Amino acid sequence: MVDIAAQSKESRQAKSVTVIGAGIIGVLIALQLQREGHRVTLIDKDQPGSGCSFGNAGILARSSFAPLSSPSSIKQVPSWLLNPNGPLSICWGYLYKILPWLTRYLMAGFRSDYQQRGEALQQLTDNSVQLYESLCTFADCRELIEKIDYLQVYRSEKGLLKCEADMQWRRALGYSVDRLDAQALQRLEPALAESFKYAHLIRDHGFVKDPKALLSAFYDKFCALGGEFVQAKVKTIEYHQQQCLVFNDKETLYSDKLVVAAGAFSARVISSTGIHIPLETERGYHVNCAQIDAELQVSRPIMDGDLKYFVTPMNHGLRFAGLVEFGGLDAPLNMDRAKTLEKNAQQMLPGLNTQDASYWMGFRPTLADSMPVISHAPDNPNVLYAFGHQHLGLTCAPMTANIVSDLISGRTPAIDISRFDVQRLL
Numbered sequence: 001m002v003d004i005a006a007q008s009k010e011s012r013q014a015k016s017v018t019v020i021g022a023g024i025i026g027v028l029i030a031l032q033l034q035r036e037g038h039r040v041t042l043i044d045k046d047q048p049g050s051g052c053s054f055g056n057a058g059i060l061a062r063s064s065f066a067p068l069s070s071p072s073s074i075k076q077v078p079s080w081l082l083n084p085n086g087p088l089s090i091c092w093g094y095l096y097k098i099l100p101w102l103t104r105y106l107m108a109g110f111r112s113d114y115q116q117r118g119e120a121l122q123q124l125t126d127n128s129v130q131l132y133e134s135l136c137t138f139a140d141c142r143e144l145i146e147k148i149d150y151l152q153v154y155r156s157e158k159g160l161l162k163c164e165a166d167m168q169w170r171r172a173l174g175y176s177v178d179r180l181d182a183q184a185l186q187r188l189e190p191a192l193a194e195s196f197k198y199a200h201l202i203r204d205h206g207f208v209k210d211p212k213a214l215l216s217a218f219y220d221k222f223c224a225l226g227g228e229f230v231q232a233k234v235k236t237i238e239y240h241q242q243q244c245l246v247f248n249d250k251e252t253l254y255s256d257k258l259v260v261a262a263g264a265f266s267a268r269v270i271s272s273t274g275i276h277i278p279l280e281t282e283r284g285y286h287v288n289c290a291q292i293d294a295e296l297q298v299s300r301p302i303m304d305g306d307l308k309y310f311v312t313p314m315n316h317g318l319r320f321a322g323l324v325e326f327g328g329l330d331a332p333l334n335m336d337r338a339k340t341l342e343k344n345a346q347q348m349l350p351g352l353n354t355q356d357a358s359y360w361m362g363f364r365p366t367l368a369d370s371m372p373v374i375s376h377a378p379d380n381p382n383v384l385y386a387f388g389h390q391h392l393g394l395t396c397a398p399m400t401a402n403i404v405s406d407l408i409s410g411r412t413p414a415i416d417i418s419r420f421d422v423q424r425l426l
Contacts, residue, residue, distance in 0.1 A: 014038055016255040017408060018246050020234055020269055021262035022048035024211075024394055025386055027218050028135070028401035029259055034227040036405060041253055042222070043246065044262075045233040049215035051263060052362040052393060055286050057310040057321035058208040059150070059301050060129050061395045063175040065122035066166050067370035068390060069109035076162070085340055087308035091327035098326050101280045104368035115169075117371055120419040122173065124372075124389075124396040129206040131398035141217035144210055149203040150301040153185065153196040159306045160198040167200055176203040191296045193350050200305070207301050210315045211394065234262075236272035239380050257408050258383045264329060264363035266387035273379060277425055279388060282364040283325040283334075287342045289357050290317035296349050307344055318352075320345040324364075333361040366390040367425065374403050374420040384408065385422055 014037050019030045022044035034040045042048070080088035090098070111117075129147055136142045154160045160179070167177045180199040185192065188201075208214050223229065232248035237258065239245065244258035262269050267279040301312045309322025325337050338359040346352045367373070367388045377383035386404050389396045399415070406413040 015257050015408065017041070017257040017259065018043060018244065018253050018255040019259045019261060020044070020246065021260070021266070021387075022046070022219070022229070023051050023261070023263050024049070024053040024215055024218075024397045025263070025389065025400055026259070026261035027053075027215055027222065028397045029261055029386060029404045030227055031218050031222040031225075032401040032405045033408060034222050034225045036409065038408070039226075040222070041228045041230060041255065043230045043232060043234060043248065043253065045231070047231065048219045048229065049212050052284070052364060053215045054212045055284075055321070055360040055362045056211055056394050057286070057301070057319065058211050058312045058314060058394070059310060060132060060145075060206040060208070061392060062125050062128045062205055063122075063170045063173075063202060064392065064395070065118045065125050066169065067108065067114060067117050067121070068366070069105050069368075069370060070114065071109055072162060072165065074106055074109045085307065085344060087323055089323070089325045089337060091325065091331060091334070094327050094331075097328070098280060101278055101368055102326075104278070108369045111369075117369060117419060118169070119173075120371065120416070121392070123415040124399045125392060128395045128398060129204075132206070132208075135218065135398060136214070139217045139221040141214060144208055144214045144217070145206055146209060147204070147206045148300045149201050150205050150207070150303070151180075151185070151189065152200045152202060152303045152305040153192065154198045154305045155195050157198055160200070163200065163305050170202070177201070178203070189298050189300075189302060191298055191349050192302070193348055195347075207312055208394065209313075213315070234269050237269065237383075238273075239382075242382065244380070244382055256382065259386060259404055259408075260377075260383070261386040263387055263393070264365040266365060266385070268329075270377075270385070273377075275377070275379060275426070277373070277422070278368065280326070280366050280368075281329055282366050282390065283327050284321065284362055284364055285323045285325070285333075285338050285341050286319055286321040286360045287338060287345055287354065287357050288314075288317055288319050288360070289345070289352065289354055291353060291356055292318050293351070293353070296352055298349075302348075304344065304348060309341060309344060311345065311348060318349075320348075329363060333359065335359070337361075364390055364393070369424075372396065372400070372420055373422045373425070374400055374417055375422050376407065378422060378426060
């Protein structure tokens with residue numbers, strides 16, 4: 001985190017800041033700014049941590065920096081769509097609307113800057129475990145973070161080899177990734193179905209035991225430092241002289257600076273200023289099983305490398321999380337997709353009782369090039385954007401908060417953020 005005592009007088013000058021969005025990214029931005037002495041108001045239509053920050057898989061995926069669209073993943077799209085238990089689906093009534101974005105997404109997989117984009121993302125993900133340890137110590141919730149190696153498992157050697165190029169890239173950047181055979185895998189996680197024959201053990205990562213409790217701890221610390229929260233729906237944003245005005249269904253908020261960190265809803269918020277961002281939502285699901293027999297417990301996060309979902313041991317049972325459904329922000333939870341995930345969970349852990357399972361769906365904010373936006377707004381230097389972190393919002397949140405804090409306080413961020421500039425999308 002930033003050494004506040006070492007800041008210049010100019011960077012320490014208090015500003016009033018409105019942060020739109022009370023997910024993990026918005027809350028950590030608000031906490032960091034309040035911690036530095038700014039006067040921060042956080043606003044969201046829902047209570048803090050009601051979206052993806054509640055229902056995610058809890059993985060601190062410090063080596064998951066490869067852009068989502070790649071030549072290898074694109075080749076698998078037809079089989080994923082045709083497999084009723086597969087990781088990808090499209091609400092066909094939404095296809096016409098999403099087609100331009102899908103075209104850009106597919107083209108991004110063949111762009112010459114694929115590796116450069118991945119290395120830029122790595123600057124956001126790499127130190128996530130260390131940063132969370134520091135934040136959790138500050139917020140008195142260190143017990144919610146566990147450092148551990150995680151597994152990516154496969155049913156065949158073919159499945160393992162499909163992911164080997166990604167693992168080689170991780171190794172080249174210094175991450176430790178081991179191959180495991182069926183015997184080694186069963187020794188580590190005996191509850192896993194014997195159909196999983198191969199695995200990658202990805203070392204030195206971490207996970208969150210209760211994502212909702214984690215965000216609540218950060219939010220409580222923000223409030224204890226004097227931060228304010230307004231539960232209201234943002235209607236429009238306007239600028240008047242040096243002030244940012246946020247109109248909502250309760251009051252008008254005035255501030256020196258404004259941060260838009262509203263996740264998948266960010267494009268809607270920004271559109272009132274006349275700026276249109278091609279942001280899409282990947283609808284993700286979880287199935288949470290609270291009652292787990294001892295012999296079905298797992299000791300670490302495990303990803304099904306074939307079907308692209310995680311199981312994570314959490315304080316309130318096992319959480320199975322994953323899938324991608326393109327269907328926009330307005331359609332309700334698709335129970336067919338939730339049941340698909342439940343079926344996959346039962347195949348991963350034979351004998352799993354899902355009778356009392358709970359189901360959830362949330363919105364991942366994704367841009368076609370897999371890169372977030374972390375930059376000044378194109379029309380006002382007092383406005384910052386911080387959204388579009390796709391599957392990596394939890395992982396990238398601490399570094400994103402540091403960057404936004406630097407920009408608001410007039411400091412140069414510790415990493416190159418040029419690839420996160422919104423101008424690339426306009």
